Amino acid sequence: MSAxxxxxxxxxxxxxxxxxxERIGPAVVAEMATEAGWPLTADEVRERFLGRPESYLYTEIRAHATAPVGPDWLDAYRVRVRDAFTARPHTMPGVRELLDALDGGAVPYCVASSGGHERIEHSLTVTGLWARFTGRVFSADDVEHGKPAPDLFLHAARTLGVPADRCLVIEDSPAGVAAARAAGMPVIGYAGGPTPRTALADADHGVIEDFADIHPRLGVPLP
Known part of the structure; x- marks a missing residue:
């Protein structure tokens, strides 16, 4: 991780x-899946769905549920996650410092998430990050195939006019790492949350647990 x-x-x-x-969403999915007759734990939810689009989650819940799962299931899920995150919004440690360093070093950045636009905007707004990403927010809603397909990352790169091989992806899910690799983009796995390092072993530029480790890779100063 030195070069x-x-x-x-x-x-x-x-x-x-x-x-x-990622400690909130899986707990909500586990609760709602269990209510629908498919008992899951939060850890099982992370293993099955982390990094994948909501459409995949909904399809799987409907396929395994023993109780009716209507078209409003995803709406209810989004409300529960939104309310839980609003009650205790947090950025990951070191995110603000890394964004400050990227701004100071004039390194462009964006967000490309499997979440819907409404959820992304809410999460970034309640944590005070929305203004930093406005106009550079990409969602699985924007493409036909979400992660682990490369579509979302390639869409972001095309829109912002940057070649794929000059886009550095920072991901915390195996599906996201696979999507970056399929897009021909270098990727760093982030294991500073609940995802274990071993799950991100395919990240071709290593796995970190502290955002401070990224600063030298980008040639931007530490705070």
Missing amino acids: SLDVGLVVFDCDGVLVDT
């Missing part, structure tokens, strides 16, 4: 990378 990278764009995942939601 610097020639980076034209840093692509952040949102949940579990920018904002500390």
Whole structure:
């Protein structure tokens, strides 16, 4: 992790990378799946769904549920997650310092998340990050295939006019790492949340637990 990278764009995942939601969302899914007759734990939810789009989650819940799962299930899920995160909004440690350093070093960045636009905006707003990403927010809603397909990352790169091989992705999910690799983008795995390092072993530029470790890779100063 010592050599610097020639980076034209840093692509952040949102949940579990920018904002500390990956302890909240899986718990909500586990509760709602169990209510629908498919008993799951939060750890099982992370293993099955971390980094994947909400459409995949909904399809799987409907396939395994023994109780009716109507079209409003995702709406109810989003409300529960939003309310839980609003009650205790947190960014991941070191995120603000890294964004400050990128701004100071004039390194562009964006967010590309499997969450919907409404959820991304809410998460970034309640944590005070929204203004830093306005106009550079990309969602699985924008593409036909979400992670682990490369579509979302390639869409972000095309929109911002940066070649894929100059986009550095920071991801906390195996699906996100796979999407970055498929897009031909270098990727760093972030294990500062609940995702274990071993789950991110395919990240071709290593796995970190502290955002301070990224600063030298990007040639930006530590705070």
